[in-house]
Amino acid sequence: MVRYPDSLKVFVAIDCIIFGFDGKDLKLLLVKRKLEPESGNWSLMGGFLFPNEDLEEGASRILKDLTGLTNIYCEQLTVKGEKNRDPGSRTVSVVFFALIKIEESDQESVKNHNAFWIELDKRPSLIFDHNQMVLEAIDHLRYKAALHPIGFELLSETFTIPQLQKLYEAIYNVPIDRRNFSRKLLSTSLLIDTGMKNIHSTTKKATLYRLDKVRYNEKFHAFWNFMADAMK
Amino acid sequence: MVRYPDSLKVFVAIDCIIFGFDGKDLKLLLVKRKLEPESGNWSLMGGFLFPNEDLEEGASRILKDLTGLTNIYCEQLTVKGEKNRDPGSRTVSVVFFALIKIEESDQESVKNHNAFWIELDKRPSLIFDHNQMVLEAIDHLRYKAALHPIGFELLSETFTIPQLQKLYEAIYNVPIDRRNFSRKLLSTSLLIDTGMKNIHSTTKKATLYRLDKVRYNEKFHAFWNFMADAMK
DNA sequence: CCAAAAGTGTTGTGTATACACCCATGT
DNA sequence: ACATGGGTGTATACACAACACTTTTGG
Incomplete structure (x- = not known):
């Protein structure tokens, strides 16, 4: 050798x-x-x-x-x-x-x-x-979260759609239309209604969902369109 | 130290x-x-x-x-x-x-x-x-070519739209509609008509284009949609 | 009763697809 | 003239963005 x-x-x-x-x-x-x-x-x-x-x-x-x-x-x-x-x-x-x-x-x-x-x-x-690494990581987060359902990795086991929206608004630093965002997420079939509500809210209590892990794993690498326009 | x-x-x-x-x-x-x-x-x-x-x-x-x-x-x-x-x-x-x-x-x-x-x-x-590396590279090629204009890196300085189409068909191993592909590529504003024709053709000679490198560099990291559906 | 947040509905616009048709070229 | 491949046109379906309206909750 x-x-x-x-x-x-x-x-x-x-x-x-x-x-x-x-x-x-x-x-x-x-x-x-x-x-x-x-x-x-x-x-x-x-x-x-x-x-x-x-x-x-x-x-x-x-x-x-x-x-x-x-x-x-x-x-x-x-x-x-x-x-x-x-x-x-x-x-x-x-x-x-x-x-x-x-x-x-x-x-x-x-x-x-x-x-x-x-x-x-x-x-x-x-x-x-390390500063440069962080800049690249932020870019990567923005890139990947637009196409793949990685946002869920930052939330608890159960979460509400408004919470998810706040996450995406934080990632891209843009306001998102509540109604379109909700419909888009629900149409992914990634969310399972737990039947519970977010009791911490002081107004109308949002539905708590959990991730459909089977579908998540199956379709993770497909192209989604969470915020693709934010990368345009 | x-x-x-x-x-x-x-x-x-x-x-x-x-x-x-x-x-x-x-x-x-x-x-x-x-x-x-x-x-x-x-x-x-x-x-x-x-x-x-x-x-x-x-x-x-x-x-x-x-x-x-x-x-x-x-x-x-x-x-x-x-x-x-x-x-x-x-x-x-x-x-x-x-x-x-x-x-x-x-x-x-x-x-x-x-x-x-x-x-x-x-x-x-x-x-x-190395076999595993190649498998990952093929995946990456399919992934990236769907979203970013990297196909041009595999073609000569001047190329025709039918040549570009054959490349994408080879990458994804699927047939592509000639007419829709042509319109999609022309609408990117990435192609500059050289005024020349592909003299090697035995039938109608296809238009030779070259890449608009300014626009290519500016918009490379935007999300395009060359074959995004192939990843669904 | 009111304010604030959650949830559902509707409509117009643009993009992608599936086709049909015409043009140029060499044999 | 005809086969082959290049180029343009059009109708339909679908996804997305913009907007209005209703419901729930605590104070």
């Missing part, structure tokens, strides 16, 4: 861009670093790839460690390998894009990592090339 | 999935390996990331080396990091997706690398996880 020169070897890092939605604003889960390098500065949650794990396993490990959750929507977003992106040592970073249901995450665990849910529009500047 | 343990370091490879279109069939540019490991077997064109180059530079270098071309449509497709994907040594591979105008490539250079344009449907089994 041929041996390659070890001088070609580099570190492989994993960085996670973690989105959440609190019913009003889109948020990012960011870490105020306690370790060198860049101690005290803000960054994405990350770590090095371990010798005994695949890339996706590494991302799952990091996300589980931070949030306590296992079944997180998570996909590769990009790889960053610019020569001098990490001043310490040549490091290639695999960036993952994750969507979290905030209220299901372990707030204790988040606090222990010195991590905070920060409104997207109020995020601080991040270390290295 | 903190030092990380060198035991975490891995090799980073670059693999390129290179599509071409000869007017009739979609093709892949594949290499019959002359070096160990896996000498004599088929693989994607690839190499290791050099210490002095960024990822995209590495991909450009490999593509230039093989085809002689510099301005190739090329984007990151995915990263493969499965623990045992390379039996030699732990290697993370960044996979690039490239679209080539076959007739503009340097056939001598291709031949010197023992590379061959092979019809997609007749491709041999490839080494390592």
